[in-house]
Amino acid sequence: MTTAGAQPFVEQYGALKGALPGVGLPWLAELREAGLARFASLGLPTPRDESWKYTNLRPLEKVAFGTPNGEAVSIDRLPSLLPAGASENRLVFVNGHYRADLSTLKSLREGVEIGSLAAGLERSPETVAEYLGQIAPAGGAAGEQPGEQPLLALNTALSGDGLMLRLGRGAKVKTPIEVIFIGAATEQALAYHPRNLIVLEPESQAVVIEHHVSLGGGATFANSATEIELGDGALLHHYKMQAEGPETFHVSTVHARVGRDAHYDSFGMSLGSRLSRNEVSVRLNGQGANCHLNGAYMVRGKQHCDTTTLVEHLVPRTSCREVFKGVLDDEARAVFQGRIVVHPDAQQSDGHQLSKAMLLSERAEIDIKPELEIYADDVKCSHGATAGDLDHEALFYLRSRGLPEGPARRLLIEAFLTESIEAIAAEDLCPAFLASIADWLKT
Structure with missing residues (x-):
């Protein structure tokens, strides 16, 4: 039986399935079905x-989504959508x-595979089959x-389509x-579903930066999923x-498996969209495995931003650190749900x-739900959560030193x-994120 809210997407699948990546691969068809x-x-x-509980997608049911078109952006429009520097x-992915005409790929050496997932399905489908849908089973495997x-x-x-990255030992x-994801919609609303696969074999290292931007004023539903496999001793910086x-409407789901002595470093900044959820x-999975999950969000108007995390410690001597900070103005709403399971x-x-x-603002609202589930007795775990307005004593101090109220408020927010942001291990990337904060404060 198909639920009412699902019917438009079921119909979209019927219209698109012959044009989706990997057509003709029985295992992928079975996975999709x-x-x-x-x-x-x-x-x-x-x-x-x-x-x-705190995020409502009901407005999606009122939108009629059309078929995404990958030719909606010409190369002359690209510079305004991309970060500075070569x-x-x-x-680059559009809808x-x-x-390929908007993308740049350096000649790669042996053991390094960077490209689109669709190309990976054509070139080495058996490699993709080993991981796709296995790290993040649709709906979750039992337990x-x-x-x-x-x-x-x-x-x-x-x-x-999406990123396929595989590094050899x-x-x-x-x-x-x-990796640039551009949503380009005008009068016709569009829904698209990027899929990324990142596999780092033992002792390999990479830095991946995702940018999600829009062109045109139409409604879009970006529903992305990323699967990450880190072998023993591997290191991934994922920003x-x-x-x-x-x-x-932006929904992102990331699932990562981290091996022995491997490290997953994640940072996300959320500025735009009507509604966003980053999960x-x-x-x-391996002793010595660790992860750092950090993020910052800035929302105003009636924006809604949901951050949901889960870290599972499955073997001895694993560690995780999470720091998330947000600024809310007007009638904006935020959600933080963080769960650690030992x-x-x-x-x-x-x-x-x-x-x-x-x-x-007095009308801004945040719901915070930290959770610790501990089934072992020799652990060190903690969580903390605060919500409040600007530090008025600090604001008074800055103003007493001659700083006008506007610049003083911006300084405290920054x-x-x-x-x-300072928790980002790749320090050369910090200025770009700090600049985004400054730009947000100017508008």
Whole structure:
């Protein structure tokens, strides 16, 4: 039985399935059909679902989404949408379609594979089959992921193109790999479902930066999913800038498996969109595995920003650190749900989580739900959460030193957010994120 909210997407699958990446691969067709069946039975999540208690996607049901067009952006429009500076490896996707004419890929050495997922399915489908839908099973495998995750199931069914990165043992890509996702809609609303696959074999290293932007004033629904596999001793810096337009619904799901002595470093900044939800789930599978999950968000007007994290400590001597900070103005709303689970065999685990929010308006609102589930007795775990307005004593001090109120407020907001940005391990990327804060404060 198909739920009412799911029907338009089921119909879209019927119209698009012959043009989706990997047509002709039986295992992928089976994976897509399973995802579609699960989504059809579950429908869009609602506040009745515990993990979606504070975020309502009901407005999506009122939008008629058309077929995404990958030719909606010409090369002369690109500079205004891209970060400054040249990049050796830059992949550009428009409405979920890879645009080779807008992308740049350096000649790659042996053991380094960077390209689109669609190309990977043509070149080495057996490699993709080993990981796609296995790290992030549609809806979650028993005992692995919380909830039913209907939007992950929807992505599995309708997944378009995205990044495929695979590094062989010991390979290191020192320059950042930029992935640009452009949503381009005008009168016709569009929905697209990017899928990324990142596999780092033992002792390999990479930096991946995602940019999510919009062109045109039409409504878009960007429903992306990323699967990450880190072998023993691997290191991934994974950064994301989400700055889409005011009519965008942005949902991102990231699932990572981290091996022995491997490190997953994640930072996300959310500035745009009408509604955004960034969900990160990490499984620390090997001793010495660790992750840093950090983020910053700035919302105003009636924007809604949801950050949901899950870190599972499955074996002894694993660690995680989480720091998320946000600034809310006007009638904006934010959600932070952070869950750390320490399994029975995960002795000597170390997990810490911190969420801080600054509310610049009495009408702004944040819901904070930190959770610790500990089933081992030799652990160090903590969580903290605060929400409040500007420090009036600090504001008074700055004004007493001759600083006007506007610049003084901006200085305090920048200082508040800087802590989470300074946690970025790739220090040369910090200025770009700090500049985004300054730009937001000017508008």
